[in-house]
Amino acid sequence: xxxxxxxxxxxxxxxxxxxxxxxxxxxxxxxxxxxxxxxxxxxxxxxxxxxxxxxxxxxxxxxxxxxxxxxxxxxxxxxxxxxxxxxxxxxxxxxxxxxxxxxxxxxxxxxxxxxxxxxxxxxxxxxxxxxxxxxxxxxxxxxxxxxxxxxxxxxxxxxxxxxxxxxxxxxxxxxxxxxxxxxxxxxxxxxxxxxxxxxxxxxxxxxxxxxxxxxxxxxxxxxxxxxxxxxxxxxxxxxxxxxxxxxxxxxxxxxxxxxxxxxxxxxxxxxxxxxxxxxxxxxxxxxxxxxxxxxxxxxxxxxxxxxxxxxxxxxxxxxxxxxxxxxxxxxxxxxxxxxxxxxxxxxxxxxxxxxxxxxxxxx
Amino acid sequence: xxxxxxxxxxxxxxxxxxxxxxxxxxxxxxxxxxxxxxxxxxxxxxxxxxxxxxxxxxxxxxxxxxxxxxxxxxxxxxxxxxxxxxxxxxxxxxxxxxxxxxxxxxxxxxxxxxxxxxxxxxxxxxxxxxxxxxxxxxxxxxxxxxxxxxxxxxxxxxxxxxxxxxxxxxxxxxxxxxxxxxxxxxxxxxxxxxxxxxxxxxxxxxxxxxxxxxxxxxxxxxxxxxxxxxxxxxxxxxxxxxxxxxxxxxxxxxxxxxxxxxxxxxxxxxxxxxxxxxxxxxxxxxxxxxxxxx
Numbered sequence: 262x263x264x265x266x267x268x269x270x271x272x273x274x275x276x277x278x279x280x281x282x283x284x285x286x287x288x289x290x291x292x293x294x295x296x297x298x299x300x301x302x303x304x305x306x307x308x309x310x311x312x313x314x315x316x317x318x319x320x321x322x323x324x325x326x327x328x329x330x331x332x333x334x335x336x337x338x339x340x341x342x343x344x345x346x347x348x349x350x351x352x353x354x355x356x357x358x359x360x361x362x363x364x365x366x367x368x369x370x371x372x373x374x375x376x377x378x379x380x381x382x383x384x385x386x387x388x389x390x391x392x393x394x395x396x397x398x399x400x401x402x403x404x405x406x407x408x409x410x411x412x413x414x415x416x417x418x419x420x421x422x423x424x425x426x427x428x429x430x431x432x433x434x435x436x437x438x439x440x441x442x443x444x445x446x447x448x449x450x451x452x453x454x455x456x457x458x459x460x461x462x463x464x465x466x467x468x469x470x471x472x473x474x475x476x477x478x479x480x481x482x483x484x485x486x487x488x489x490x491x492x493x494x495x496x497x498x499x500x501x502x503x504x505x506x507x508x509x510x511x512x513x514x515x516x517x518x519x520x521x522x523x524x525x526x527x528x529x530x531x532x533x534x535x536x537x538x539x540x541x542x543x544x545x546x547x548x549x550x551x552x553x554x555x556x557x558x559x560x561x562x563x564x565x566x567x568x569x570x571x572x573x574x575x576x577x578x579x580x581x582x583x584x585x586x587x588x589x590x591x592x593x594x595x596x597x598x599x600x601x602x603x604x605x606x607x608x609x610x611x612x613x614x615x616x617x618x619x620x621x622x623x624x
Numbered sequence: 625x626x627x628x629x630x631x632x633x634x635x636x637x638x639x640x641x642x643x644x645x646x647x648x649x650x651x652x653x654x655x656x657x658x659x660x661x662x663x664x665x666x667x668x669x670x671x672x673x674x675x676x677x678x679x680x681x682x683x684x685x686x687x688x689x690x691x692x693x694x695x696x697x698x699x700x701x702x703x704x705x706x707x708x709x710x711x712x713x714x715x716x717x718x719x720x721x722x723x724x725x726x727x728x729x730x731x732x733x734x735x736x737x738x739x740x741x742x743x744x745x746x747x748x749x750x751x752x753x754x755x756x757x758x759x760x761x762x763x764x765x766x767x768x769x770x771x772x773x774x775x776x777x778x779x780x781x782x783x784x785x786x787x788x789x790x791x792x793x794x795x796x797x798x799x800x801x802x803x804x805x806x807x808x809x810x811x812x813x814x815x816x817x818x819x820x821x822x823x824x825x826x827x828x829x830x831x832x833x834x835x836x837x838x839x840x841x842x843x844x845x846x847x848x849x850x851x852x853x854x855x856x857x858x859x860x861x862x863x864x865x866x867x868x869x870x871x872x873x874x875x876x877x878x879x880x881x882x883x884x885x886x887x888x889x890x891x892x893x894x895x896x897x898x899x900x901x902x903x904x905x906x907x908x909x910x911x912x913x914x915x916x917x918x
Contacts, residue, residue: 314821341818343824356838367823371823
């Protein structure tokens with residue numbers, strides 16, 4: 262996965278849009294599904310636009326399969342129509358005046374096939390995606406899930422080398438989403454080129470992608486496999502997405518001094534200097550009195566500031582040094598009489614703390 | 625303005641009104657309060673309606689219905705109507721062929737001086753048609769700065785011919801099409817064009833296969849509007865093309881002259897035009913008579 266991998270995609274993109282600047286570098290190998298995860302306004306869609314040629318780069322370059330698509334340095338630019346890129350838009354953008362079949366046949370036809378051949382290609386794709394019976398429908402007669410699949414078929418029918426998906430599931434209701442997600446995962450696995458998927462939904466990214474790139478404020482703040490990112494979030498935003506408490510501090514042997522002055526006893530690690538400490542909300546114990554003899558090495562007082570009911574547990578928002586999110590059972594909330602303003606003691610075992618070095622954002 | 629709630633000014637309980645069953649149903653369905661119009665609004669509104677409708681009623685009442693067929697047949701009506709129909713249709717066709725690309729250029733490009741260009745091409749909308757006729761005459765007349773050479777080099781004389789009629793009508797009517805289509809192009813979702821581009825379509829293909837089909841309703845409305853304007857054209861036509869029966873005397877001009885020689889024929893010719901106008905309104909009802917802002 263080097264920057265010059267002739268078979269994959271390599272991007273160094275700098276794009277200015279008003280006051281916003283996107284400066285991101287990433288690469289993807291053939292067959293790899295990379296999820297670009299980030300909050301709204303982080304530059305995800307701008308990145309896809311730059312890859313498709315809808316937004317020209319202000320700096321950097323885009324190389325796909327050894328072919329330069331955009332190079333701000335020497336001015337080379339391949340128009341969107343000539344890029345081997347399939348784009349599935351967030352709002353699908355199926356042409357309202359064409360049938361499903363003709364929507365999918367659009368790309369083969371404008372790329373030079375005869376009407377009949379193009380329709381044959383389209384029919385083939387519709388068949389593969391299980392949409393054959395919809396081929397004569399107009400887009401406005403499709404459900405959200407169907408429209409999503411038609412949009413995917415339309416993008417794939419152009420035989421792209423790179424597939425881009427912009428929030429592919431965000432327009433779907435929760436129930437359809439799971440079905441479409443499972444199916445999308447299958448189709449993405451069949452795709453032989455690199456695939457970039459933009460989303461703000463961590464679950465979508467975890468399920469669909471081989472690798473995650475987290476974008477914040479136009480910068481890549483973390484990259485890694487879903488498991489790595491979920492275990493060792495690099496920023497507060499990622500930690501919140503994957504549901505972990507994240508603390509920054511300085512490692513000093515068996516303790517980490519947090520930035521707010523408090524300290525954690527941590528398991529053996531090989532980090533020095535600035536570190537991050539991740540803590541699962543369910544690994545923290547809540548008691549109403551100071552624990553006397555306990556195997557937990559970390560105990561500290563805190564005040565409940567909020568309670569949220571998650572399906573089978575209650576997430577407590579606690580203010581203390583340090584603050585924490587803690588998951589407890591609804592029964593525990595009732596028995597301990599936990600409510601906003603209640604003072605409690607928190608404890609966490611040293612082994613439940615994950616200590617790792619701070620990665621510096623690249624790009 | 626005091627803080628007194630409405631209906632409670634002075635003393636005593638609020639005064640109730642009687643709501644009939646029908647009004648109660650109406651309010652339950654559409655929501656909202658009273659829909660009765662206060663007199664200061666209702667009376668002027670009725671005056672306006674009367675002013676617009678009464679003359680048309682007069683036209684219908686005054687028409688010599690019994691001899692209608694003979695009068696229409698004996699007069700120049702059929703010839704004038706035929707001339708009007710084909711010239712305005714041709715004018716609309718020309719407007720479509722050059723006006724739609726113009727609308728696209730105005731809506732989709734950022735050429736320098738586009739604002740000035742837009743102002744220039746919409747000028748005929750507000751220009752008195754007779755001025756347009758004079759301008760055409762000065763350009764294409766036998767002594768006009770272009771017409772002179774057409775005449776000298778090619779022996780082509782435009783004024784006072786059917787060609788002049790078509791040109792006058794196109795001049796006056798095309799801006800209606802351009803403005804309508806340009807508005808539709810601006811309002812159209814550019815996202816579809818981006819999508820088409822990522823699917824491999826060049827700009828011309830995008831225009832032909834995506835942009836144009838999506839603005840078809842506005843295109844049709846613009847064409848009808850343009851055609852209606854061309855059909856009713858009088859000032860520019862009579863100035864530039866004159867009034868030669870069979871060659872340049874269109875319906876509106878025929879009506880004007882018939883009023884002096886044969887008032888009955890004038891009324892009937894007017895009715896024919898009225899009928900055409902009503903047909904156009906019916907054709908455009910979805911666009912204008914729904915009361916929406918589309």
